[in-house]
Amino acid sequence: MTLQHPAHLVPEATTQDNMHFADATPNTTVFDPEKNNISATDAIQVVDKDAGQDSDGGSSFKQDGVKKVEAVTKTWNRKTLFLMFVLFYIVAVVDMLIVGTQANLDAYVTSEFSRHGLLGTVSIVSSLLGGCSSLTIAKIIDVWGRIEGFLCMMGLVAIGMLMKALCQNVETYAAAHTFYWVGHLGLLYVIDVMLADMTSLRNRMLILTLNGTPTIASSFAGPALAQLFYEESHFRWAFGAFGIILVGVCLPAALVMFLYQRKAYQAGAIEKKPSGRTWWQSIYYYVVQFDLLGIILVSGGFALILLPFSLAPLQAKGWADPGMIVMIIMGVLSLILFVAWERWWAPVQFMPFEYLKDRTIIGACLVYGLMFISIFIWDTYYFSYLQVVHRQSITHAGYILNSFSLMSSFISPFIGILISFTGDYKWTGLAGVPFMALGTGLLIHFRQPHHHVGLLVMCQLLNGIGSALFATCAQLGVMAAVPHQQIATAIALWGMFGGIGASIGVAVAGALWNNIIPQKLLELLPETAKDRFAEIYGDMVLQMSFQDGDPIRDAIVGAYADVQRRMAIAGACFMPAIFLCVFIWRNVNVVKLEKERGTQTKGTVF
Known part of the structure; x- marks a missing residue:
């Protein structure tokens, strides 16, 4: 079982077999990291051949891995698509x-x-x-x-x-x-x-x-x-x-x-x-x-909440062991801190908070x-x-x-x-x-x-x-x-x-x-x-x-x-x-x- 997909996009020409192709507009612009509040010297810069029309319909900010895969899909053809x-x-x-x-x-x-x-x-x-x-x-x-x-x-x-x-x-x-x-x-x-x-x-x-x-x-x-x-x-x-x-x-x-x-x-x-x-x-x-901090908080929070359910039966005192209760309390606090971090303090959120709501x-x-x-x-x-x-x-x-x-x-x-x-x-x-x-x-x-x-x-x-x-x-x-x-x-x-x-x-x-x-x-x-x-x-x-x-x-x-x-x-x-x-x-x-x-x-x- 899997998942996936967003949509805020700009219309494109569509072939009869539902294959979509990028337009070949020649104007180019280079992604400027400073304008997106990240490091002033980005390791990879990708040429956006559709400047000013972000295909997401959302923020123009894209991280390197996303830009690379969008560039790759512009270089392959139908045969490559089916091969992959x-x-x-x-x-x-x-x-x-x-x-x-x-x-x-x-x-x-x-x-x-x-x-x-x-x-x-x-x-x-x-x-x-x-x-x-x-x-x-x-x-x-x-x-x-x-x-x-x-x-x-x-x-x-x-x-x-x-x-x-x-x-x-x-x-x-x-x-x-x-x-x-x-x-x-x-x-x-x-x-x-x-x-x-x-x-x-x-x-x-x-x-x-x-x-x-x-x-x-x-x-x-x-x-x-x-x-x-x-x-x-x-x-x-x-x-x-x-x-x-x-x-x-x-x-x-x-x-x-x-x-x-x-x-x-x-x-x-x-x-x-x-x-x-x-x-x-x-x-x-x-x-x-x-x-990294956000990922540690959310992963650690759920781990601390769930592990006592399996560990408690193995303890001499079971659920009476204070360590089990402490783990759950720490887990809940970790999740609360995660929400606060993502909402107010994270420089780069793992996902914009608007989507989390x-x-x-x-x-x-x-x-x-x-x-x-x-x-x-x-x-x-x-x-x-x-x-x-x-x-x-x-x-x-x-x-x-x-x-x-x-x-x-x-x-x-x-x-x-x-x-x-x-x-x-x-x-x-x-x-x-x-x-x-x-x-x-x-x-x-x-x-x-x-x-x-x-x-x-x-x-x-x-x-x-x-x-x-x-x-x-x-x-x-x-x-x-x-x-x-x-x-x-x-x-x-x-x-x-x-x-x-x-x-x-x-x-x-x-x-x-x-x-x-x-x-x-x-x-x-x-x-x-x-x-x-x-x-x-x-x-x-x-x-x-x-x-x-x-x-x-x-x-x-x-x-x-x-x-x-x-x-x-x-x-x-x-x-x-x-x-x-x-x-x-x-x-x-x-x-x-x-x-x-x-x-x-x-x-x-x-």
């Missing part, structure tokens, strides 16, 4: 295969270290940092460039996969998963931004959702690959092999972008000059341009966050439930889980086509509410041991339809509200709420799991097995080893059934809030908006 889409699609295929494979191995990795209960804790930190890091990545690609951000994210994924392949304890695995997850989300995020650079507002969601269709293949291939690696080799080989493959498919896309950026330099569209800054002045310049942006971000809270509450331990209670194999459990993303990826392009014809995203988004409310609500009844797994697949499909409608429409709503300079940051903000929502969902799921499962197991286990309580609780493979009719298995199944029902109830409670957040969006027709203002960039785009 194909290369990004191949990267997406491999990335989704990695996700589909490793997601079905995570429970076995934590179980190998006898720490199955930490499955949620491992995920919460990576989800939180993955969401919040998008703000930093947004500044990297806005200030330095899209290619630089793309290569950085590829490197993080490679490091994370290598660490996973070599880890010897659950702590190292948690660190490795954090590197991997930040890189994975960042890689998809940079691709989304680059696809946004390549598309008009009207057709953007169609292209973005098409790039998400590899999930359809990975939904089937991922679980099968996971089982093959687990049975025929080892999970370490899965991580090592895919790390190498991903680097191999990323480099061609980066090379093409680099060659066309070089072509833009040679054509004079990008003019490189020495910055004239000292080493310390450069540090200060980038600290300001990245809005926009009701469509607020509503779309909240929808994405609340959707992931709801989903991850009941999804975090779903794989374990399917294997332990319903005795599904790795492959079949993965198929059941992936039916959610399968449906979401399948239906999303059709939603993109609908939007490209009607231009409506608000009422289309509202149509997702009944699907997800029904899918989540039915889970309360059907996620019990005596119900057939086919009914669980039905719930997954309903939730997949609802999430596709929410994600596609919310993403477009965010993008339609900002100019091109703010595209990367708007997408990052939207993605951050998704990451935070996932973290909250995992935190709630981890809190429910770590508090309910131990108590229920102690209550239900026969007296002769109570001394094995910790061993059974920490190892999913051991849990699956008991046969039907064994009192120990009955106790395990009973504990799972109890906690899963509570998780489904908690997830369903967020449906009314999601409806209200969609309802407050502005009812903007993006087809009419683009006819009035033109496409967002003046290069060759879809």
